[in-house]
Amino acid sequence: xxxxxxxxxxxxxxxxxxxxxxxxxxxxxxxxxxxxxxxxxxxxxxxxxxxxxxxxxxxxxxxxxxxxxxxxxxxxxxxxxxxxxxxxxxxxxxxxxxxxxxxxxxxxxxxxxxxxxxxxxxxxx
Amino acid sequence: xxxxxxxxxxxxxxxxxxxxxxxxxxxxxxxxxxxxxxxxxxxxxxxxxxxxxxxxxxxxxxxxxxxxxxxxxxxxxxxxxxxxxxxxxxxxxxxxxxxxxxxxxxxxxxxxxxxxxxxxxxxxxxxxxxxxxxxxxxxxxxxxxxxxxxxxxxxxxxxxxxxxxxxxxxxxxxxxxxxxxxxxxxxxxxxxxxxxxxxxxxxxxxxxxxxxxxxxxxxxxxxxxxxxxxxxxxxxxxxxxxxxxxxxxxxxxxxxxxxxxxxxxxxxxxxxxxxxxxxxxxxxxxxxxxxxxxxxxxxxxxxxxxxxxxxxxxxxxxxxxxxxxxxxxxxxxxxxxxxxxxxxxxxxxxxxxxxxxxxxxxxxxxxxxxxxxxxxxxxxxxxxxxxxxxxxxxxxxxxxxxxxxxxxxxxxxxxxxxxxxxxxxxxxxxxxxxxxxxxxxxxxxxxxxxxxxxxxxxxxxxxxxxxxxxxxxxxxxxxxxxxxxxxxxxxxxxxxxxxxxxxxxxxxxxxxxxxxxxxxxxxxxxxxxxxxxxxxxxx
Numbered sequence: 001x002x003x004x005x006x007x008x009x010x011x012x013x014x015x016x017x018x019x020x021x022x023x024x025x026x027x028x029x030x031x032x033x034x035x036x037x038x039x040x041x042x043x044x045x046x047x048x049x050x051x052x053x054x055x056x057x058x059x060x061x062x063x064x065x066x067x068x069x070x071x072x073x074x075x076x077x078x079x080x081x082x083x084x085x086x087x088x089x090x091x092x093x094x095x096x097x098x099x100x101x102x103x104x105x106x107x108x109x110x111x112x113x114x115x116x117x118x119x120x121x122x123x124x125x
Numbered sequence: 126x127x128x129x130x131x132x133x134x135x136x137x138x139x140x141x142x143x144x145x146x147x148x149x150x151x152x153x154x155x156x157x158x159x160x161x162x163x164x165x166x167x168x169x170x171x172x173x174x175x176x177x178x179x180x181x182x183x184x185x186x187x188x189x190x191x192x193x194x195x196x197x198x199x200x201x202x203x204x205x206x207x208x209x210x211x212x213x214x215x216x217x218x219x220x221x222x223x224x225x226x227x228x229x230x231x232x233x234x235x236x237x238x239x240x241x242x243x244x245x246x247x248x249x250x251x252x253x254x255x256x257x258x259x260x261x262x263x264x265x266x267x268x269x270x271x272x273x274x275x276x277x278x279x280x281x282x283x284x285x286x287x288x289x290x291x292x293x294x295x296x297x298x299x300x301x302x303x304x305x306x307x308x309x310x311x312x313x314x315x316x317x318x319x320x321x322x323x324x325x326x327x328x329x330x331x332x333x334x335x336x337x338x339x340x341x342x343x344x345x346x347x348x349x350x351x352x353x354x355x356x357x358x359x360x361x362x363x364x365x366x367x368x369x370x371x372x373x374x375x376x377x378x379x380x381x382x383x384x385x386x387x388x389x390x391x392x393x394x395x396x397x398x399x400x401x402x403x404x405x406x407x408x409x410x411x412x413x414x415x416x417x418x419x420x421x422x423x424x425x426x427x428x429x430x431x432x433x434x435x436x437x438x439x440x441x442x443x444x445x446x447x448x449x450x451x452x453x454x455x456x457x458x459x460x461x462x463x464x465x466x467x468x469x470x471x472x473x474x475x476x477x478x479x480x481x482x483x484x485x486x487x488x489x490x491x492x493x494x495x496x497x498x499x500x501x502x503x504x505x506x507x508x509x510x511x512x513x514x515x516x517x518x519x520x521x522x523x524x525x526x527x528x529x530x531x532x533x534x535x536x537x538x539x540x541x542x543x544x545x546x547x548x549x550x551x552x553x554x555x556x557x558x559x560x561x562x563x564x565x566x567x568x569x570x571x572x573x574x575x576x577x578x579x580x581x582x583x584x585x586x587x588x589x590x591x592x593x594x595x596x597x598x599x600x601x602x603x604x605x606x607x608x609x610x611x612x613x614x615x616x617x618x619x620x621x622x623x624x625x626x627x628x629x630x631x632x633x634x635x636x637x638x639x640x641x642x643x644x645x646x647x648x649x650x651x652x653x654x655x656x657x658x659x660x661x662x663x664x
Binding site: 035037038039041057059060061062063064 | 312323324327540544605606607609614629631636
């Protein structure tokens with residue numbers, strides 16, 4: 001996925017849309033900020049998650065951070081390889097290190113997301 | 126006429142006598158004479174004695190009743206050896222040992238007083254024989270019950286109030302190395318009022334450098350306070366929980382500073398240059414509080430014992446904040462000795478090689494004065510803390526990183542400082558000491574550094590009274606999950622404690638933590654993380 005074509009949240013998750021499936025990951029800015037990633041936890045497949053609530057946890061040596069879902073829906077797939085290979089996040093944050101795929105319930109929720117340019121502006125603030 | 130007398134000598138002789146007789150020995154000048162009482166633990170009179178100071182560590186004692194000399198001698202010997210009960214509190218020991226010898230002295234050189242029947246009568250007529258403000262002397266506790274005297278009004282120390290009066294929005298402070306950190310790309314965070322590097326590259330790499338090569342930390346945020354003067358040793362012996370008289374010149378130790386109600390105000394390192402010259406290093410977050418407290422105790426106007434408002438330090442000391450003169454770098458890891466050997470003055474290399482843990486020495490790096498202390502907070506077998514002038518610290522920081530490059534030294538931030546100390550099981554003030562659970566040194570498993578054999582130090586009785594129902598443990602996770610501060614510890618389905626610190630341990634490739642738990646916890650238990658329980662066990 002090209003980062004220019006993705007949408008972004010204020011908490012640095014990216015979202016890619018293909019039909020009714022949203023793929024969610026973490027921006028390279030956030031990955032760099034976190035520095036030492038030592039733990040990732042995802043929800044189980046089939047779980048329904050709600051907009052604004054955490055769908056998972058990512059932890060550095062120092063602290064734990066929530067991964068927030070920008071849309072509600074059912075978890076279709078999780079990227080298990082990521083839990084065993086955190087380096088993927090640094091090497092390839094937009095392709096191999098996607099985190100979860102969600103079946104979109106309400107596409108209106110996508111309106112609140114930033115596009116790439118807006119996200120770049122947001123980072124400068 | 127010649128009289129039998131007792132010669133009492135040794136470095137601890139003054140402190141010994143200060144605790145054994147009722148008068149103030151510390152104010153006795155060389156050649157001076159005073160009269161005093163030898164009491165037992167019930168404040169019964171053994172004899173009235175006359176004491177002459179022959180020199181700094183040298184005294185002569187004469188009993189008013191010559192037949193009592195033998196009794197007095199064995200009393201003093203037993204106190205010196207520590208095998209006699211002299212207080213209801215059986216843990217205490219009089220500061221000794223001292224040398225006690227029988228000798229003879231010309232009687233006319235000494236003032237002689239008549240013996241009275243009971244101590245009470247003596248006090249009525251001769252209150253000058255009793256220095257009630259002394260931190261301790263035998264019979265002191267009972268004496269207060271049998272005599273009446275006006276107890277002084279002392280101020281109550283309250284740092285929280287002091288704090289509120291200070292400006293609330295203070296700017297973050299910076300160490301002299303601040304610009305160097307930025308140059309090396311450090312990520313800066315706010316810590317205890319200071320803007321400090323959390324890491325330069327990443328915490329895991331810096332952690333591994335500490336364990337496998339060497340890492341250099343800027344710990345210029347720590348507090349440094351100098352304590353000087355004739356009374357310095359006794360002052361620190363009253364202020365801290367450890368036994369200061371066992372320190373030799375060029376040695377340091379770990380100790381606690383307690384409040385009068387027995388709470389931990391800070392954990393510190395005490396360094397002895399000589400018996401009149403010490404300095405201590407305290408936690409960044411506590412330095413203001415500790416400076417205020419030391420000055421308050423030194424002023425003799427503040428209460429240091431809730432039950433004995435008359436108690437005060439024996440002699441005022443000179444206190445100085447050394448932050449303008451000194452800053453601290455920590456060089457930690459197996460290669461740190463080799464790195465230092467390469468850069469310190471050639472003539473000092475042999476001494477450095479012989480330096481033992483807890484010892485320190487003066488040397489120089491490229492002509493710049495450095496005090497090297499064999500100590501650290503990482504749990505490494507080899508590690509040093511360097512005390513340098515703030516202006517020269519940039520040069521020394523860069524020299525170590527440059528000259529030590531081949532030996533693998535890299536700069537490390539507070540992130541690796543925290544993860545290495547958790548691995549080593551060391552406490553951090555506010556987490557494993559004091560903090561929201563008000564954790565005592567005993568609960569933290571650090572009772573070794575509290576010497577209850579000292580008859581008096583601030584907070585002693587209050588700490589002894591404290592119930593111990595919890596303890597600090599070091600544990601590892603048996604399932605994949607990271608414990609963090611505040612997470613519940615579950616044993617047999619019940620919450621019996623809380624995590625106080627947690628991290629990923631790069632050395633062991635495990636998730637580890639410290640927790641404050643009930644004493645009866647089993648070897649295996651669970652940590653509740655985001656609503657789910659994960660298995661863990663004590664290391």
